[in-house]
Amino acid sequence: MSTSAELHAALVEQLTQDGTLTEPEWRAAAEGVPRELFVGSFFLPVPGSNPTACRPVHRGEPGWLERVYSNETLVTQLDGHIRPEDVTEGTVTGSPSSSSTLPSLVLTMWQQLGAETGHRVLEIGTGTGLSTAYGANRLGDANLTSIEYDPAVGARAAASLKAAGYAPRLIIGDGLLGDPEGGEYDRLIATCSVRHIPQPWLYQVKPGGRILVTLSGWSFAFGLALLTVTGPGEATGRFLPGYVSFMIARPHDRPPRQSLELLPGDERPTRINPEIISTWTGGWVAQLAAPSAERMGAGEQQILSDVATGSQARTMPNPDGGWTVVQRGPLRLWDQVESAVEAWQAANSPHQERFGITVSAAGQRVWLGAEDGPGWDLPI
Ligand SMILES: C[S@@+](CC[C@H](N)C(=O)[O-])C[C@H]1O[C@@H](n2cnc3c(N)ncnc32)[C@H](O)[C@@H]1O
Known part of the structure; x- marks a missing residue:
């Protein structure tokens, strides 16, 4: 069994070899700080659980030290108050609210x-x-x-x-x-x-x-x-x-969600495959375009629900190909998302690193490519 010093040294070596630690001063910082002094008990997700269940891993139990010196995020609190010590048996569900980042x-x-x-x-x-x-x-x-x-x-x-x-x-x-x-x-x-x-x-x-x-x-x-x-x-x-x-x-977290009732609205065919907003940057573009909406659903069946206005949009596949969107409320959420995704696709669907941000008294704007390119105002 490895000692904590050996596990710590192995983690620093891993972070050097994989190119994380490029500056000697930060390598020295990584060497100088033992993670076990900062991470006590933590939660681990139970594989395959839905909604995700978490089991506590208590300080000192078998495997604890190895996890502490792994390059993983370790969740230390759920829902703003639940600590691993509070869970004496079984598992618990909740949203991570504090952690030791990888x-x-x-x-x-x-x-x-x-x-x-x-x-x-x-x-x-x-x-x-x-x-x-x-x-x-x-x-x-x-x-x-x-x-x-x-x-x-x-x-x-x-x-x-x-x-x-x-x-x-x-x-x-x-x-x-x-x-x-x-x-x-x-x-x-x-x-x-x-x-x-x-x-x-x-x-x-x-x-x-x-x-x-x-x-x-x-x-x-x-x-x-x-x-x-x-x-x-x-x-x-x-x-x-x-x-x-x-x-x-x-x-900045969303207000507590009311139960969501999907209501009828205006229908039209979509111009884009709704699945695109499940991707890393497609979802980012959709969020920029509808900044007070929550996205639920998945794949071809997306659901957008606007926290500020109650507006809704939902997509579904058509039996003969293509997709339909149903929209209701003062904001046409899907229209906003679709236009933004089309602008992004016209620029060859780049990753976030092609985006920039400008902040001034006039507002906060995220743009694509250049400051005068397509842009979206952040909610402030
Ligand atoms: C991912 S954890 C931080 C990880 C930490 N830097 C580490 O290395 O362990 C995020 C933390 O931000 C805190 N947090 C959330 N909102 C905050 C706010 N408005 N001001 C200060 N801290 C906040 C959370 O309580 C949580 O502890």
């Missing part, structure tokens, strides 16, 4: 952020404190502030950071409001996702500074954006390669 992603993001010696950094979403510890190791305690929304999660992270010998500034609160004492930051990194870039970030990060955050919404689509602040309240940036998703910042 080390390769956290370390990649720190490097993408371009955080250098002497930079002051604001982190949003302390979680277990693992990413905070990497940052504190590399940048020094005095240069790092981390904000966590959930007081219980934040208290555990504080204890873990102390046990590991780090003392960055920790705040319990809503990171979307920025540092409550204000601040002039060089960099901001978020390990929860947002529907739009929060205004305080655009004033607390200095012009020339960078913001790394995942844009998301209510239809499970994501794009990791690296923005440069161009002036107070203004920023511009591009989306990065890869397939990154993060749980949505709690204040």
Whole structure:
């Protein structure tokens, strides 16, 4: 059986060999921070369960240490309050609300952020404190502030950071409001996702500074954006390669869903195959086009339900080929989605990395190709 030191060393070696750790300073951070001090018990999904059931894996049980030193995300809280310790027998269902993100992603993001010696950094979403510890190791305690929304999660992270010998500034609160004492930051990194870039970030990060955050919404689509602040309240940036998703910042989550009744509406044939919005970037384009809609259903049978207006759209295959869409309500959700998907297809259906974002007092816009290309306003 391997010791924790051996498992830790093997993980760092894996992250070096696979090209994650390109900078020696971040390799040193990965070596200096033992993940077992940050991840206690966690949840594992039960394969094949629907809805996904989770079983707790308790600190110290067989296999626990190997999982801790695997390059996997480990969920540590469900539905904003359920901890693995609360589940004494069987399994539980719920939405992940806190986790230790897979080390390769956290370390990649720190490097993408371009955080250098002497930079002051604001982190949003302390979680277990693992990413905070990497940052504190590399940048020094005095240069790092981390904000966590959930007081219980934040208290555990504080204890873990102390046990590991780090003392960055920790705040319990809503990171979307920025540092409550204000601040002039060089960099901001978020390990929860947002529907739009929060205004305080655009004033607390200095012009020339960078913001790394995942844009998301209510239809499970994501794009990791690296923005440069161009002036107070203004920023511009591009989306990065890869397939990154993060749980949505709690204040940006959708309101509780009422039961959904599918009602009759106007029918027409669709111009696109509805399956396209189940793909990674097709779903992203659909979410941009209908930003207050939730997407349900799958494949050829998509359901869009607009949280703001109650508008609905649903698609179905026709027996003789093609598809029909039924729409009702003030927003023609499918019309919006279809036009956006057609614009994206006209550009050869590129991945998110061909998209950019511009933020100013006038609004927040995600565009395709170039700033004057097809674009969609974010809900703010
Ligand atoms: C994916 S986890 C963070 C992972 C963490 N960085 C790590 O390495 O363990 C996301 C965290 O963001 C927190 N969060 C959600 N909304 C937030 C907000 N508005 N402000 C600060 N933290 C928030 C969640 O409570 C959760 O702990």
